[in-house]
Amino acid sequence: MENKLRVGVVGATGFTGEELVKILSRHPNVEVTYVSGKEDRSERIQDIFPYLKNSVDLKCDAFSADEAIEKTDLVFLSLPHTLSMQSAPLFLQAGKKVIDISADYRLQDTKVYEKFYKTAHLDAANLKAAVYGLPELNREQIKSAKLIANPGCYPTGSILGIAPGLASGVFDESSIQIDAKSGVTGAGRKADKALHFSEVNESVKAYRLFEHQHVPEIDQALSGVSKKEVSVVFVPHLIPINRGILSTIYVKLAKKMNTEELLAVYKKFYKNEPFVKVYDAGRLPEIKYVVNTNFCDIGLKVNESKNLAVIVTAIDNLQKGAAGQAVQNMNIMCGFEETAGL
């Protein structure tokens, strides 16, 4: 145990925090040495999540920065937006590595942040040095990062489905439409009538058309890939499943090509990626094949007569869309095997 990295999870009782503790408890290179929850009561994490028997046995109190700094080398902040940027500076100042699961360090333009999150940004200093933690695009910067802005769930599934075509110039970047379908853990673990089992079950709805807070994050990342301004149409839907996002992406092709040719672009782009699987022609991803994994599965089909491609991606929103990707980022930052624990 001596040589293991000491890691902490701040906000361990939400869905993402729970998933983080679960993954980290089986990770060969780390030891979970600190967890905190937002509940007032102090409980052992093992009493909250009984399956941690045999693995993690820690008290889960309200967050104490001093205690967390003392006990950890690297910390995951699994906090609601706006809380992260209040605690991240403390850890960074103490020389700890920080992987922030919230949106606080994702948007480089604080004005955009303020528009979508309705609050001023409090830590512009660290924002500049934050690295957007999508390994398939930014692996090199992640290696030396001190502060990771872990991508949102919708952005992960969307960006990975679009980047290869944009990077290779085969997409009309003004035509991107994303129809995303998400499970309910994406909404967080909270008391909310709209999330009552019987309000969600046996129904589907679209919500926050064009206005979802993940839109600027997608646009920023894709603009970086494209070297042109990208502004997507994004329509999220709530689906009665626990986990998973299926993103159906519609895009006009900038030049004629068929399914096999476009697939070749994708397979080349992702050929060394451990967590992206590009399907052969004729098959499309399904959420069930990625649940409880860190994979992003991708399939696509070209409609030649309309010069249009439909790309379908599937991720587990708590894994590749949050906790799994956070651990993948940690692995890269710390020189562990990239697939360790995943």
Place this chain on the structure above:
Amino acid sequence: MENKLRVGVVGATGFTGEELVKILSRHPNVEVTYVSGKEDRSERIQDIFPYLKNSVDLKCDAFSADEAIEKTDLVFLSLPHTLSMQSAPLFLQAGKKVIDISADYRLQDTKVYEKFYKTAHLDAANLKAAVYGLPELNREQIKSAKLIANPGCYPTGSILGIAPGLASGVFDESSIQIDAKSGVTGAGRKADKALHFSEVNESVKAYRLFEHQHVPEIDQALSGVSKKEVSVVFVPHLIPINRGILSTIYVKLAKKMNTEELLAVYKKFYKNEPFVKVYDAGRLPEIKYVVNTNFCDIGLKVNESKNLAVIVTAIDNLQKGAAGQAVQNMNIMCGFEETAGL
């Protein structure tokens, strides 16, 4: 429209209230003339429940007893426990008929009420005159009742499954064990972390073993049938479905009999009942066959070597377990066809 009974639903925005409005909007003998909700905002009920287009178009404000009394002849109180007994007396005094969906008038012994509902009973006067609205047991009293205590969902499914055997003396009344499985609308429409979609979905749990507030209601009704003191073992479970209760009832037989003989007892007991269906040997009820209906389906099988019967009943908790039965009670009280609107 002139001759239709004017009915009101107090608490129209909960699951049971919504179901009541839905049933009543199609009922040939009544007009819904008053609805109230617990929300502060004032909305048209048709904006809350869009499918009421073509049928009910009323404002849904916070409850006003004066307005409700003025506009209705009969009122359904679909309120949380303890609120009903504060408003029922007002309606009764004004000469209105009241069907109370809460537990406030179900238990004849106020001490038992106080033990299970943790609050003093406030209307012992009307309690005495209240009729327990289970038509299969109390049809005659319901006909002339002014105040109906509409049965709970679990008690309806349990009592109907046990009464025939008790009434005919073939059960050992000390041996009754009820394992009940309920959908989530039974817990009410409220913001509660424990009812979050992802806390309930893909899981099953037992809860409130031996202590559920419906136990004394079951015991009281069955003691009435049996003429002996009955005290059941009752274990409710939460199942990830919207509607329905399946009750699996285990009981020792007081005398040797086989499945056909016990079925004959049940078929005779319910032979004129419009809303009870006793299955032939070899088939058992399933929730899907009673959802959105006012039926209680019953099947059973005798284990002759153990001298034990297992009876399975299925109801829709919002219909026969609440709103449907309330309308059935109204039909009986008002001399309508008993199946009208159902």
Place this chain on the structure above:
Amino acid sequence: MENKLRVGVVGATGFTGEELVKILSRHPNVEVTYVSGKEDRSERIQDIFPYLKNSVDLKCDAFSADEAIEKTDLVFLSLPHTLSMQSAPLFLQAGKKVIDISADYRLQDTKVYEKFYKTAHLDAANLKAAVYGLPELNREQIKSAKLIANPGCYPTGSILGIAPGLASGVFDESSIQIDAKSGVTGAGRKADKALHFSEVNESVKAYRLFEHQHVPEIDQALSGVSKKEVSVVFVPHLIPINRGILSTIYVKLAKKMNTEELLAVYKKFYKNEPFVKVYDAGRLPEIKYVVNTNFCDIGLKVNESKNLAVIVTAIDNLQKGAAGQAVQNMNIMCGFEETAGL
């Protein structure tokens, strides 16, 4: 009972046939006098669907055209594609009205039929006289029709969401993309590993991209509305719910307009329609509000900077998408109140 229309349901044991019998059993103007199933065994329909107690009590044998012709005035054919066009001529010749739920009479071009259904069309004669039974577009022709081609579930939700904009010339008809999400009853009641509960539950998948057999039906209807050739991009998805289709429709605007202006177009188009509900700005349909109803709910939002509209429609695939619409068609054909029984 003497004056009631005698109706039959051929194929009463599938999901749509079951729904038809359920609706018809409560319809004030008809009596169900004939049902047949595809099973070899002969059973009473009430034993198959226990909730028909109190309403329909008929034998459900294998289909006999002679018996059906003798016992009915109007027949619903709820049969797999290709079987309908073998029996419809018999009923028509005998002077009976026919409402065909299959696709056999929907496509006016038999070549297109043959391409998508992989079989020759066998009844071109009656095809010409068949009326596409979407009342919101074809009410007048339905009134005098002898043979109704009842629309498919996906087409109903799609066409109703697009027709107002096309009819009024505000849409770029070349830009229509439909992302549809359907419940599992849409796939029919059959033994199929791909429809096993645990293959569908907790997952979402897209299927038959660009090639679904409902595409030519949508194109044909919209081309009729538009007076130009329309060819949509259609991507269906399977969602783990029993009933309902949510269609998210993306379309470029042919001229600048905002949400309110486009909503005005829709509200005007549907202002007298009993079963279409256009939502006010700021609210979008959800499947739960249309389940078990014959409504098509419609909401929309314009993205002015992109000159794009997203229209969302919700229907119950077994009601407005099949059996409900079939009954609505019957009501129109027979001069009953259009909402009778619905």
Place this chain on the structure above:
Amino acid sequence: MENKLRVGVVGATGFTGEELVKILSRHPNVEVTYVSGKEDRSERIQDIFPYLKNSVDLKCDAFSADEAIEKTDLVFLSLPHTLSMQSAPLFLQAGKKVIDISADYRLQDTKVYEKFYKTAHLDAANLKAAVYGLPELNREQIKSAKLIANPGCYPTGSILGIAPGLASGVFDESSIQIDAKSGVTGAGRKADKALHFSEVNESVKAYRLFEHQHVPEIDQALSGVSKKEVSVVFVPHLIPINRGILSTIYVKLAKKMNTEELLAVYKKFYKNEPFVKVYDAGRLPEIKYVVNTNFCDIGLKVNESKNLAVIVTAIDNLQKGAAGQAVQNMNIMCGFEETAGL
């Protein structure tokens, strides 16, 4: 890789086979070297289950005993009942260890096997040497076993919930009633109308009352523990979830005791067990806490006035109820850490 145990999974495409491959692919001490499926087509297992990218890449053909014997040291037979006893002898004769997931070697009395499985037993010779693979009862025999009869899913949840009380003599062994609720993977991956998503979803049913083929397995194991003949009442239910069994067990106490005292019996019995978690008083197991784990969680409550205990157990039917327990058995047989890979 040189020193890893070579393991094969015969029947790798069913739910249990898939789960086995998934667990084994992450197991530190083994390499999956052989998989077979029942499909005629030959596919790579990685194409069937895309998430095996990075881990297992093998052809999945129809079963060949010769090939399997050549390539493996230990084999898991995840086959339908009756097929296992045809292939197990081949592996045993070749000196391979066999863990049979089917029922073929679970019942020591071939007459009972023949009664419940409606077929003659074909391998009485090996049956005698087979060890019933429930580590909590038979760890010592498992260590030296060549052939493991891996327990059924229902028996695992039931026996673990009852054994401590029987072993310590505090239960009336004639009074045991088990009300079990199972997810749908328990029924296997097969084309079956009764398992269609929409036949199972939003419903619950009881089935095979008193006659389920797991009853003699439970009775045999509990009789062994009790040293008296035990015959339980067992009522299984189908629940619309993918995985998990919740067993609610009702038993009369042979002597007066309270919840804490009975819990002490259970905690002592399981104090060294890595995969059993006994809850403190006041909390009961829920399926969600054991899904995707090899745990059996146990909680209980005594009704002192009725001298009755209700014990609730939760397992994942594919893990502790099948594949997980099979791997636990392998770990014990092969001297690996008992929790390895789990």
